[in-house]
Amino acid sequence: MKSPGGMLLTGIELDRSSPIPLYRQLYLQVRKQILSGRLPGGTRLPSTRTLCKELGLSRITLLNAFDELTAEGFLAPRTGAGTYVGREWEGRNAAADTPRKPPRLSSLGQSVLSLRSEHFGGMSYASWAPECPTSFLPSHPAYDAFPLPVWRRLMNRHLRQPTKAMLGYGELKGLLRLREALVEYVFDARGIECSVDQVVIVSGAQQAFNILAMLLLDGQDGVWMEDPGHIAARIAFQAQGARLVPLRIDDQGLDVQQGLRDCPDARLAFTTPSRQHPLGTTMSYARRQELIEWAGRGHGWIVEDDCDSEFRYVGRSQPALFAMDQWQKVIYVGTFSKVLYPSLRLGYVILPEALVEPFCAIRAVMDRSPSTLHQATTADFMAEGHFLGHIRRMRALYQARQESLVEQLRRHLDGFLEVNPVVAGLHLIGWLDETVDDAALALGLARQQIYTYALGDYCLKRYLPPGLLIGFAGTPAEQAGEKVEALARALEGLGHHL
Structure with missing residues (x-):
């Protein structure tokens, strides 16, 4: 409703105890009413004298707010006629009432949205x-058992005297000291012999799966998937248009013979051999050899997610698939999410030498290395014996x-x-x-x-x-x-x- 003196600004509420200056509060609230359509374009505002009286403001406070609104085009003073909402804001009500069309997404965007809704709904x-x-x-x-005092001390060591390297963009493959610590750890714990150049630090296993899917899969390429199996990896491969081939899990692990019958020319096999996720089966030695032979004699790759390998309560773990692979067709994915904590967002990939450069090329397009501070803290945690x-x-x-x-x-x-x-x-x-x-x-x-x-x-x-x-x-x-x-x-x- 308009009055002869202009639109009544009854929705303005000023908080005099707020640290935000009064002129700024007035500016923000008038601006919001204009953008929301409550003050349509062409609306006349009350005189400054009326507003000062109604809002309990000094004239200089009011003028400061109006000057800023005028400079940004929200208000348009007219000599001898008062102050009006800028004409460019006419029709805001109609636009606000128009039904919003769903965003136009790419085929990949639609696919990922559908997959997420299906699996996480x-x-x-x-x-x-x-x-x-x-x-x-x-x-x-x-979470209640994580050694926070030790972690805090190691992190503060770097925060007290931050270097340019610590505050910079970081190395593409990840912090060298962390990669060196990982090379030593996986040799001792998983029997893997590799160089630091084969290790790339990523933001968790999920990023590794997505990069590997982009690197190795074209649309409709066959992928052997454990069934039941890892949801996050499955979605990464589906998002690239891969054709999933579900393989049953028996008491020896992934049924390789079923894979050879159903899709012998699969491009990739995904497996969690140390502890099948989610059933918990450990893949037998014979089945591991069978899987490696399939990849080595064809054009397939094996992505080994070493899920929960650190936490074995009975007996010793078998060597990783990567450690048994004479063909260099196994890609090893590890993460600190469960052994340390998930929001650390640190994982790692150990690659066959032929895949290092192309993996890093895609990685450079997607993002940069994770937080160098967290990498350095993790490297210290490992090097000083706290990790084991x-x-x-x-x-x-x-x-x-x-x-x-x-x-x-x-x-x-x-x-x-x-x-x-x-x-x-x-x-x-x-x-x-x-x-x-x-x-x-x-x-x-x-x-x-x-x-x-x-x-x-x-x-x-x-x-x-x-x-x-x-x-x-x-x-x-x-x-x-x-x-x-x-x-x-x-x-x-x-x-x-x-």
């Missing part, structure tokens, strides 16, 4: 917080937490959920009756702040019974009982008889 991290009542999310380490000590402590801690959780699950949920301890990793499988919909169950539990994942989310083809992935790393042994009791109450609330 049921469970959202937005509703989950580390302090939530009950979380059995897999792949989450024990941390792994040993976490193994003992996770084994104790798993034992306690398994005991409580069997005590309270026996007959509804079948659980067995695992020899490695951060989660176990809770097997359900064939009649249960695991995806619907996981979603129902999440609504009651009981967080886990459905095994069905990881499957391309269903041939296994339904199940839930139950992470144990984040549940202290002394809290296992109350967490499982909360799970039992939630299940009963969903109508399940225990």
Whole structure:
């Protein structure tokens, strides 16, 4: 509604206790009303005398705000006629009311959006917080046991006297000291012999999968995928237009013979041989040799995600596929997300020599090296012995937490959920009756702040019974009982008889 003296600015509210100057508050609020269409183009504003009286402002404060709005074209003073909203803002109301068209995306953009909606629609991290009542999310380490005092001291060492190298863009392959520490570590822990030039630091395993997909795959190239298998890797390959070939997991790991029958000319095979994700199977030596022979005698590549290899509770790990590969066809992907913490966003790729230069070329187009400060801190953490000590402590801690959780699950949920301890990793499988919909169950539990994942989310083809992935790393042994009791109450609330 307009008055003879101009539009009433009744929506203006000034906070005199705010550190923002009053003229700036007035400027921002008038500007917002113009942009939102509440003050249409051509609207006459009240006189400065009227506004000063109504808003309790001095004339100089008001003029400072109006001068800035005039300079930016929001207001247009007319000699002898008053001050008006600039004509270029006419029609803002009509534009605001026009239905928004969906953005036009590329084929890749549409594909990725569709894949993300399909795979992550049921469970959202937005509703989950580390302090939530009950979380059995897999792949989450024990945040409460991370050695923050040591980490803080190492990081402060670099922050106190930052160098140009520390504050700069960083090396394309990653910090040399960190790559040197990794070469030493993977030789000792995984039997891998490589040079520092074959190691590239990336922002986690997910970035590695995306770069490798861009590097090695064309549209409709066949990719052998473990089924059930790694969701994030699957989506990276699908986004490049690859044709996924789901291969079953038996007691020896990936079924290579099925791959040879279904797609012998596949361009790439993705596998988690140390601890199959999510089932936990360890690939046998014979099956490893079979897979390497397939890649070596053809044109295929093997991407080895060494998932959870640090946390083995029974026996020793077999050598990595990379360490057994005489053909230089295996690409090794590792990450610090679980052994340290996920938001560190540091991972690494060990490449066959022929792939180093093309991998780095694509990497340079996508982004630069991760934070040099975090790389330097991680390098110190490894070089000074903290890394191996941390792994040993976490193994003992996770084994104790798993034992306690398994005991409580069997005590309270026996007959509804079948659980067995695992020899490695951060989660176990809770097997359900064939009649249960695991995806619907996981979603129902999440609504009651009981967080886990459905095994069905990881499957391309269903041939296994339904199940839930139950992470144990984040549940202290002394809290296992109350967490499982909360799970039992939630299940009963969903109508399940225990």
